[in-house]
Amino acid sequence: MALPSAPPRRRLRVAVVGAGVNGIAAAKAFRGAGHQVVCYEARAQLGGVWAPASHYPGLRLQAPRELYVFPDTGPLPPPEYDEEYPTAAKVYAYLKSYADKYGVTPCIQYNTRLVRAEPLYDRSDGGAATAASTAAAPGVAATVTVSALPTHAADGGKGLDGAAKGTAAAPAAGAAPAADAGVAAAVSSTGPAAAPVGWRLTLRTVPPELQQAEAGQCGGGGGGGGGGAAAAPAGPTLDKGGEGQDAGPREWAEEVDVLIIASGSFDDPKPPAYKGVQDFLAAGGEVLHTAHLRTALRRALAAAQTQKGQQQPRAGASGGAGDNGPCAIAAGASAPGPAVVTARFPAEPERGTEEGTEGGMEAGTDAGTEGGMEGAERDACRRFAQLLAGGRRVVVVGNGKSGDDVAAMLAASGAAASVTHLCRRNKWAVPRAFAGLVSLKWTLGTRAGVSLMRPLHPRPWPLGPLWEAARWPLLRLMEAGMRLQQGLAAAGAVPPHPLDVGLDASLHVEPPGYFAAVHGGRLQRRLGAVGALEAGAVVLGDGSRLEADLLILATGFRRSMPFLPPDLYGKIVRPDGTLDMYHAIYPHEIGGRSLFVLGWNPGLYGCLIADIAARWVLEMAEGRIRVSREQMRAYNERLYAWADAHFSPVAAADIRSGITVAYTWAHVDDMLHDMGASFARLTPWERLRLYCAPVAADLYTKVKATIPSERP
Incomplete structure (x- = not known):
């Protein structure tokens, strides 16, 4: 069933959750189209994983600078990127400058978290809307009747109408319906109403000085919807009249036409619950997830800055009263709760950002390695390694990007008594330069290079068979x-699948010095899995023991949307993790034009994907995407069948969960196709750049200019 024609254009009230890369792109797109936008950011800084309060020293882009820019930046790297692999501080400066330039910064309300999102359903008796929360989480109102998206704010801060929180404005006479009722009828046929036409949001603003008291966990999130910081807020914040900020956290409600969840996939750490953890802790051991490691670093650096000359406590050894430190994981403890985790001490000066994401080629660290680091960064990394691991026997579990980063940093520092990297399976880690000569930006950074991977859409005959015959030997040569x-064979690190078969979310760039540390004996690498913990040791599944005082878990993150009613979340994510979202953006089983998710589709080029996806969301919200729910389902089923047929089980599961690493360019092109964009206006020289130059993101500005303002 096709979506009906778009309703007459009106100004939408848009809430963006998270001011990371995806949130900035979404706010820019909707603000540029004249809509009313507020971006709610849980931290006190924009940038998501790149925010200064979210990183440890040494972190920088793991891919060349050309691969991490927005299209309208232009053909040259931004001035902030004055080196091939910019530090995280420089990436943050670029994102801040970009947000300032395009008017996004004034739209951001910092230190504000989404607590609950209730769908508003259109009624046929005059345009009123109903906020329903069937099977909602405890504490969520079952059913609330509200007027059709009035401009009001109940408490704290500034609302979408610009009024100070604590005031309530009556709905304007003759207010327009929240959304086109026909859209709802076309997209969904179940529930008390066809599809949501808007959302009632419960928001909580926590003044920075109170975030420490409210935070129940340590660590940070990935995308901006979670996380926190204790720096002074900027942008629209609490109204300082009335009760004042010392009254504590405040909650209020907003009603919006469009809700864009751009809080990312890295808010909720996923630490396993090991047997024997209490015995390990009782013997003086410590267990940290890498998300908590970031907090431990910031604590150590803050202590070093404020207590110069004094002996500093071991990171994580003291902190939360009555526990094993704020970063310790007790037996059976769950990961930090709802998408909101906050730091407990002031933000440090800008240096560099969070651990690399498990599924992209952007964020990464050279922490502790000799190559590519400035002296101040290297010293800070060594100081941190000494505080965290000095004289201790360290075991790092997990060999995605963050696991490789931490293992390389600790091994290079020489601070630990021993560093062992425990890997469940071998994974591909791409070198910065193949054969030490060809930068990866000329291979995996180009359309031509990525086309060596398995195509989602079959190429026409005879190009398809010819290209298949050529790509196989080229890939095998690259792997060899x-x-x-x-030195993968000598290190026992040869992956079990070819590169194009095992192309899963863990694909990353090798931290400089990692394999040199393995071959030099400074880093012990073991294959296996943790079976249990005991006093002073990690027991592997095969019964062997690794002596350890510190266990660092680079075990990834779980996705969650605790603010959504469980019945709606179940229409987005299946029990096995498969997404029911078109392009990993639009939850077609919920329907309507009011709910979108950005950042669950990580690929090789984060800024470009964020920009194209944000424009797709704008086109969909304004009613110009002409793809039916049946077509969306069919697209996903074909995508998932392709994944199951051509990739390893892990890589196929990643594709089902929205990871686009294996088909990044098809993902971008399919979104552009939906919008009616065309590459026909590119000159022959531009077409050559499009395929052979690193990303050539600037050309997509010209391609987007071909998107028709009206489509039949």
């Missing part, structure tokens, strides 16, 4: 070069 260059 990596084995030789990194």
Whole structure:
């Protein structure tokens, strides 16, 4: 069933949750189209994982600078990117400058969290809307009748109408319906109403000085919807009249036409619950997730800055009263709760950002390695390693990007008594330069290079068979070069699948010095899994023991949307993790034009994907995407069948969960196709750049200009 024609254009009230890369792109797109936008950011800074309060020293882009820019930045790297692999501080400066330039910064309300989102359903008796929360989480109102998206705010801060919180404005006479009722009828046929036409949001603003008291966990999130910081807020914040900020956290409600969840996938750490953890802790051991490691670093650096000359406590050894430190994981403890985790001490000066994401080629760290680091960064990394691991026997579990980063940092510092990297399976880690000569930006940074991977859409005959015959030997040559260059056989690190078969979310760039540390004996690498913990040791599944005082878990993050009613979340994510979202953006089983998710579709080029996806959301919200729910389902089923047929089980599961690493360019092109964009206006020289130059993100500005303002 096709979506009906778009309703007459009106100004939408848009809430963006998270001011990371995806949130900035979404706010820019909707603000540029004349809509009313507020971006709610839980931290005191924009930038998500790149925010200064979210990182440890040494973190920088793991991919060349050309691969991490928005299209309208232009053909040259931004001035903030004055080196090939910019530090996280420089990436943050770029994002801040970009948000300032395009008017996003004034739209951001910092230190504000989404607590609950209730769908508003259109009624046929005059345009009133109903906020329903069937099977809602405890504490969520079952059913509330509200007027059709009045401009009001009940408490704290500034609302979408610009009024100070604590005031309530009556709905304007003759207010327009929240959304086109026909859209709802076309997209969904179940529930008390066809599809949501808007959302009632419960928001909580926590003044920075109170975030420490409210935070129940340590660590930070990934995308901006969670996380926190204790720096002074900027942008629209609490009205300082009335009760004042010392009254504590405040909650209020907003009603919006469009809710864009851009809080990312890295808010909720996923630490396993090991047997024997209490015995390990009782013997003086410590267990940290890498998300908590960031907090431990910030604590150590803050202590070093404020207590110069004094002996500093071991990171994580003291903190939360009555526990094993704020970063310790007790037996059976769950990961930090709802998408909101806050730091407990002041933000440090800008240096660099959070651990690399498990599924992209952007964020990464050279922490502790000799190559590519400035002296101040290197010193800070060594100081942190000494505080965290000095004289201790360290085991790092997990070999995605963050696991490789931490293991390399600790091994290079020489601070620990021993560093062992425990890997469940071998994974591909791409070198910065193949054979030490060809930068990865000319291979995996180009359309031509990525086309060596398995295509989502079959190429026409005879191009398809010819290209297949050519790509196979080229890939095998690339793999052979990596084995030789990194010494994978000697390190026992040869992956079980070819690169194009095992192309899962863990694909990342090798931290400089990682394999050198393995071959030099400074880093012990073991294959296996943790079976249990005991006093002073990690027991592996095969019964062997690794002596350890510190266990660092690079075990990834779980996705969650605790602010959504469980019945709606179940229409987005299946029990096995498969997404029912078109392009991993639009929850077609919920329907309507009011709910979108950005940041669950990580690929090779974060800024470009964020920009194209944000424009797709704008086109969909304004009613110009002409794809039916049946077509969306069919697209996903074909995508998932392709994944199951051509990739390893892990890589196929990643594709089902929205990861686009294996088909990044098809993902981008399919979104552009939905919008009616065309590459026809590109000159022959621009087409050559499009395929052979690193990303060539600037050309997509010209491509987006071809999107028709009206479509039949």
